[in-house]
Amino acid sequence: MSLPHAILTALLEKPSSGLELTRRFDRSIGYFWSATHQQIYRELGKLEADGLIRALPSEQPARGQKKSHEVLPAGRAELARWTAASQDPKPHRDTLLLRLRAAAVVGTAGLEADLRRHLQLHERQLAEYQEIEQRDFPPGRDGTEDRLRHLVLRAGIDLETFWTQWLSRALAEFAELPDGEPTTPA
Amino acid sequence: MSLPHAILTALLEKPSSGLELTRRFDRSIGYFWSATHQQIYRELGKLEADGLIRALPSEQPARGQKKSHEVLPAGRAELARWTAASQDPKPHRDTLLLRLRAAAVVGTAGLEADLRRHLQLHERQLAEYQEIEQRDFPPGRDGTEDRLRHLVLRAGIDLETFWTQWLSRALAEFAELPDGEPTTPA
DNA sequence: TCACCTTGTGCAACTAGTTGCATAAACCGT
DNA sequence: ACGGTTTATGCAACTAGTTGCACAAGGTGA
Numbered sequence: 001m002s003l004p005h006a007i008l009t010a011l012l013e014k015p016s017s018g019l020e021l022t023r024r025f026d027r028s029i030g031y032f033w034s035a036t037h038q039q040i041y042r043e044l045g046k047l048e049a050d051g052l053i054r055a056l057p058s059e060q061p062a063r064g065q066k067k068s069h070e071v072l073p074a075g076r077a078e079l080a081r082w083t084a085a086s087q088d089p090k091p092h093r094d095t096l097l098l099r100l101r102a103a104a105v106v107g108t109a110g111l112e113a114d115l116r117r118h119l120q121l122h123e124r125q126l127a128e129y130q131e132i133e134q135r136d137f138p139p140g141r142d143g144t145e146d147r148l149r150h151l152v153l154r155a156g157i158d159l160e161t162f163w164t165q166w167l168s169r170a171l172a173e174f175a176e177l178p179d180g181e182p183t184t185p186a
Numbered sequence: 187m188s189l190p191h192a193i194l195t196a197l198l199e200k201p202s203s204g205l206e207l208t209r210r211f212d213r214s215i216g217y218f219w220s221a222t223h224q225q226i227y228r229e230l231g232k233l234e235a236d237g238l239i240r241a242l243p244s245e246q247p248a249r250g251q252k253k254s255h256e257v258l259p260a261g262r263a264e265l266a267r268w269t270a271a272s273q274d275p276k277p278h279r280d281t282l283l284l285r286l287r288a289a290a291v292v293g294t295a296g297l298e299a300d301l302r303r304h305l306q307l308h309e310r311q312l313a314e315y316q317e318i319e320q321r322d323f324p325p326g327r328d329g330t331e332d333r334l335r336h337l338v339l340r341a342g343i344d345l346e347t348f349w350t351q352w353l354s355r356a357l358a359e360f361a362e363l364p365d366g367e368p369t370t371p372a
Numbered sequence: 373t374c375a376c377c378t379t380g381t382g383c384a385a386c387t388a389g390t391t392g393c394a395t396a397a398a399c400c401g402t
Numbered sequence: 403a404c405g406g407t408t409t410a411t412g413c414a415a416c417t418a419g420t421t422g423c424a425c426a427a428g429g430t431g432a
Contacts, residue, residue, distance in 0.1 A: 032278055032284060066411090084300075097341055102268070104330070
């Protein structure tokens with residue numbers, strides 16, 4: 001039940017159309033909550049039906065016609081409620097770690113290349129986050145909003161740092177391994 | 187499409203019944219791939235129908251009767267194929283970071299307590315991982331399987347370390363904040 | 373021996389997210 | 403005025419995961 005709240009947050013930051021939201025979910029918000037345009041349109045419909053947002057009445061709504069949405073007081077209240085509510089962390093699911101564990105029983109053949117690829121992807125993401133940090137969070141700003149958003153970005157940076165380090169370490173281990181086929185021979 | 191492979195891995199490590207699998211998913215495997223017993227039973231059915239596993243013929247299969255499963259050669263082959271195949275990382279979704287971002291627009295009221303709770307949960311998890319490391323990975327073991335499994339555990343430890351550090355930092359920031367209500371006044 | 377608890381298996385319905393495609397307007401060159 | 407691309411909105415079907423409940427067998431104490 002987080003997508004509607006992600007959308008409310010985005011719309012409070014700036015009223016947008018479905019497609020604009022989609023683009024913003026590909027950038028900043030999507031770094032920790034991704035969504036496709038189909039999800040977003042569906043959810044916009046529900047949010048409007050529930051009276052949490054409304055379409056800005058600027059243009060007549062026709063298909064293929066841009067339609068912006070803004071958050072109503074009820075929407076802001078719901079977001080505040082959700083933000084403050086206690087929530088249990090969702091269980092993680094990580095395919096790469098699963099594959100490594102599988103490799104312990106069926107062999108590491110073929111895995112190394114993909115580890116290397118993932119390392120590259122995480123390095124790229126880390127570089128992107130660091131650029132954003134330099135651009136949007138120069139030293140000396142200390143508004144509350146800035147500090148909170150910076151904190152979120154730091155989480156992204158630290159997570160990507162973790163992954164690059166862990167993957168490097170994993171690849172180093174791989175280099176020392178006897179290499180190839182199943183470790184539990186038939 | 188990872189749950190079946192998680193199950194295959196678990197069954198290769200040790201043939202088990204549905205409930206045994208469920209328990210193992212609550213411990214080790216569940217640390218990076220969680221599943222409920224209903225998911226597991228359903229998937230066992232599919233895997234058996236697909237000829238990747240079979241029920242051990244020990245006891246007559248009746249409802250409420252323990253039924254163990256083992257992996258067939260086709261299952262092992264499928265797991266090896268999947269492990270070696272290139273896969274893109276799934277987008278992350280993290281509710282806590284989303285809530286922090288929401289807090290930047292609707293205010294931080296109520297959030298701090300839950301941050302503190304999450305910190306405790308992560309500290310506990312970290313301690314558990316470290317116990318496992320001491321128990322199962324004493325210095326000086328260097329079989330391939332051990333090294334791979336240790337690597338996976340290290341990922342868990344480092345991730346929990348990241349979270350505890352980040353949450354501590356977040357709480358420290360919160361302590362300095364002007365406190366309470368919306369930062370974008372109406 | 374009967375009521376109750378634990379262990380073990382399983383179905384059905386629901387929620388969330390993904391994939392593939394349809395449609396419509398606007399803009400753009402020819 | 404026409405055909406092609408881009409922008410924008412949306413439906414339908416599917417996959418994966420969650421929740422709530424049902425049912426059977428075996429043990430345990432009253």
